[in-house]
Amino acid sequence: MFLYSLLFFALLPIIFYLFARHQDNKNFVFLFSIIIFGSISLLYFSPHAIIGTFSESKLMSRIDSNIKKNNELSFEDLNSISSLQNEELGFIYLSQLITNSLKTSSFDSADSIIQFISSKYVGDEYQIEKFELLTQIRDAKYPDYLNAEIRVRNFLPVDCQENGKIQLITQLFLKNGPSIPISYQELNDYNLVSNFFIDKATAPVNGFDLPSMILNKETGVLNLTLNCDEQNFLLSKEVSLNLNIESFPLVMNILQSEWSKKEQ
Incomplete structure (x- = not known):
């Protein structure tokens, strides 16, 4: 003006x-x-302004160059490039920059972009997408954690017969954490109930999962609800994941004596 x-x-x-x-x-x-x-x-x-187009091209080239060198991107450049479009398209463009950064293992660049996104896009409509981007960065930076698993050898109560009706509900929570489980499963096969595992794939929410717990060296609480021929059994057990990734797969035993029978 x-x-x-x-x-x-x-x-x-x-x-x-x-x-x-x-x-x-x-x-x-x-x-x-x-x-x-x-x-x-x-x-x-004009819509085809030479100076404006040149400035934008120069800005984009500088950003691409910094990503290739794995440099942190300045908030000023990121704000300028995202402001060239409306808010939604700006978010999409920045998300693509993160994808491009991860393709070249430019993790410092990706971290700086997600920090900018977190500060600029604070609306509820962006929360899921931001969590997905954080998960993509984590998975790219720590690929060894993606296949980590806990193998549970479950010694069932004596009242549970192999040929009987059986159901096991497994839930792993963060100790003193939210009510959203890290892992959730419903198992109806005797062999699966006796030997089940917890991994990234058993997480109800992508990114809020076992690899995240291991990276942050969290302590979890494993809650099991077992139904054997209309008899109900409960178990709650702490699981410390203050371990190195070399400790996985982690084998965990559930003993018969640890089960508590729930009175009808």
Whole structure:
């Protein structure tokens, strides 16, 4: 707006000159004015503005170069590039920059972009997408954790017969954490109930999973609900994951004596 006002006031002397009487070279002044202000319009204000397009291209090239070098991207550059489009398209473009960063293992670049996204896009409509992006970065940075698993050898109560009706519900929670389970399963086969495993795939929420617990060296609580021929048994057991990744797969035993029978 300021630039438009400046151009308007710059035009005033020329307009007065053109309308003044007894002035020579009006045609030359008029033609010269058209050339000058037409050039300014082409360079700055038209949909195909040369200066604007050049500046945007230079900015994008600088961002791409920083990603290739695994440099952190400045918030100023990220704000400029995201502001070239509406909010939703800006978010999509920044998400693509993270994908490009991960393809070249430019983790410092990816971290700086997700930090900017977290500070700029604070609406509820972006929360799931941001969590997905964080998970993508984590999985790319720590691929060894993706296949980590806990193998549970479950010694069932003596009342549970192999040929009987059986159901086991397994839930792993963060100790003192939210009520959303890290892992959830419903098992109805005797062999699966006796030997089940917990891994990334058993997480109800992508990213809020076993690899996350291991990376953060969390302590979990494993809750088991067992139904054998209409008899119910309960078990709750702490699981410490303050371990190195080399400790996995982790074998965990559930003893018969640990089960508590739930009275009807």
